[in-house]
Amino acid sequence: MTLLPLVRRVLTSSWRFLRRDRKALVGSIILLVLFIIAAFPSWFTPYNPAAEIYTPGLGPSASHLLGTTSLGQDIFSQLMAGTRQSVLIALLVGLFSTVASVLIGVTAAYFGGVVDDLLSLFTDVVLVIPTFPLIIVIAGYLQGSGGESFWTLVFVLTLTGWSYGARQLRVQALSLRNRDYLLAARARGESAWYVIGVEMLPPMTSLIVANFLSSALYAVLTAAGLLFVGLGNVNSQSWGAMLYWAQNNEALNAGLPLWALTPGIMIAILGTAFALLNYAFDEVSNPALRSVARRAGRSRKQALA
C-alpha cells in the first residue's frame, strides 16, 4: 500500500533532476531509444541482419540506408541488431560489478580491522594488475577451448571491473562509519546487514549509480575492443563483431568507410549516454564541479525568492 506514493516520489524527484540537468536528460533519452531498439530489434531492421544475399559493397541509398558490406549484408540492419548485445553487456557487467564493489568495499569499511586490511589489499592488487592485457591473455587461452560464450565475456569483464568502484565505495563508507546515526543503530543492536543495507547504502546512492555507469561504459568499450581483434564470438550479432569483419575485409581500403566506422559511432552513442549520466551524478555529489552559469542562475533565483 505504501509502495505507490514511494514510486511517485522517486519518479517526480528523478523528473525534477532530469529537467534541471541537461546532461542527464540527453543521456536518458539516448539510453531509452537504445533500450527500445535492443528490446525489439525486428522493428528497426528492414532486412535480415544475418543474410548475406544483397549486392555487396553498395553505397548508401534509399533501399540500403547505410549501404551493404562486401559480404552482402545490410549495414543498417546489422547495426540495429547489434544493439542488444552491447546494451546487455553494459547492464549485466554494470550490475554485477557494482554488486561486487558494494559487497567488498562496504564490508571492508563496516568491519574494519583485519577484514578491512585483507579486502583492501585484495582490491588494490586486482586494481593494479593491467586489465586489458589480462583479459586478452584469458581470451587467448579460451580461444582453443570453445569457451568464448556471452556469459564468459560477462564473467571476465565483471572479474576485472569491480575493483575501482570497491575502493571508492570503501572510502565513502569509511567516512560514514562513525556518524552518530550509525553508532545509534549499532547500539540498538541491529544486525550488520540491517545497518549496511538500510542505514549506510542509501546515502551512498549517487556514488553507487556513478559506479554502475562507469562499469557499464568500461564493459561496452572493452567488449568491443576484444571482438575487434577477433577474441570472442565473432559470429555474434554485435557492433564489435561488425568491426572485426570490417577490419578483416579491409573495409576502409575497399572504400566502405560506413561499414568500418558506423559500429564505432553506435558504441560511442551508447557510451556517451552512460558518460553523460555519470558526469551528471558526479555533479550531484560534488557541487563545485557544476557549471558556473547554472550555479549563478540558481543563486540568483534563491536571492529573489
Next chain:
Amino acid sequence: MKYLLRRFGFLVITLWGALTVNFFIPRLMPGSPALSIIGQSRGHINPAALHALEAAFGGTQQNIFISYIDYLGNALRGQFGVSLSSSFQPVTTVIMRALPWTLGLVGVTTILGFILGTGLGALAAWRRGGALDNVLPPMFIVVSAFPYFWVGLLAIWLFALTLGWFPTLGSYSENLIPNWTSWGFIRDVLWHAILPAFTILISSIGGWILTMRNNMITVVAEDYVKMARAKGLHPRRILWQYAGRNAVLPSLTGFAMSLGFVISGAILVEFVFNYPGVGFLLLTAVQNNDYPLMQALFLLITVAVLVSIFIADIATTILDPRTRGSR
C-alpha cells in the same frame, strides 16, 4: 620510510599475485589448450626448454607444487622459454625487438598528452565559465565514449586514405633499411608515427584535462590563493606557481602510473596501425597460440605498472610533505 616499506611490500605481493594468476589460468582452462600446442614443439627445442614449458603450463606428471616453485624460479631469473611462433627464439629476444617501438611511440605521446592536458585543464579552471571551460569537458565526455582504436580507424580513413597525407600502417616504409644514423630513415619513422600518436593523444588527453580542471577548481578556492591575489601577484605567477603546483600533485601520481601503462596502453592502436610494438606482439602471440610469449608479455606489462606505481609513491612522498605523516 615505513610507508615506503609498506608500498614495497605491496609491490611484492601484487607481483606474486600476477605470477600466480599467470600460472593457474592455463591450468583452469577446459581441455588445457596450451599443452597440445606445446606438444607440437617437441623435437624442435631442446628437452630442458620443453621441460620448463611443461612446468609453466601443466604438462608434466610432477607435483603441481613443485611445478609452481620451478615456474616462480624461472620467472624471477627472467627465463620465459622460447617463442613458439617466432622460430623458437628466446621470448626475451622477441620482446626486445618490439619494446623500443612502443617506448618511442607511446612513451613520447604519454608525456606530451600529460603536459598538454594538464596545461589546458589548469587554464580551463582558471577561467571558470570561459571558452575552454565550456567547450573542453563536454567534448571529452563524447571522445571518452568512443573506443579509442576507432579514432585510429577514422584517422586512417580521413588522413591516410582520403587525403593521402600519411601512410596507413607500419612503423617505416618497407623499402627502407633501418638505419638510425640516416635522417631519411628517421623522417620516415616520424612520418609513420604521426597518425598513431595523434590517436593516442586524442584519447588520453581528456582524462588529464578533467582531472587537472577538477583539482584546480578546489585549489583556486584555497586561502593561500586568495592571499596571493591580495598581495597583488601577477595572475600568471599565481596560476602556475601557486595554484597549478599544488593542483598537479594528484595528477602527478596518475602520470607516473601512466608511464607504467605505456607498454600496454595502446594495444589496440598498435593493432589498427600494424605498429610492431609490444601490444601488437601480444595480439599476434594470442592469435598464434604462442603461450610462452603471451605469459612473458603479461608479466612484463604488470612489472612495468607495479614499478611505476612504486616510483609514483616515492615521488609523492618527496613532493608532498602532507603524505609523509599519514599511514
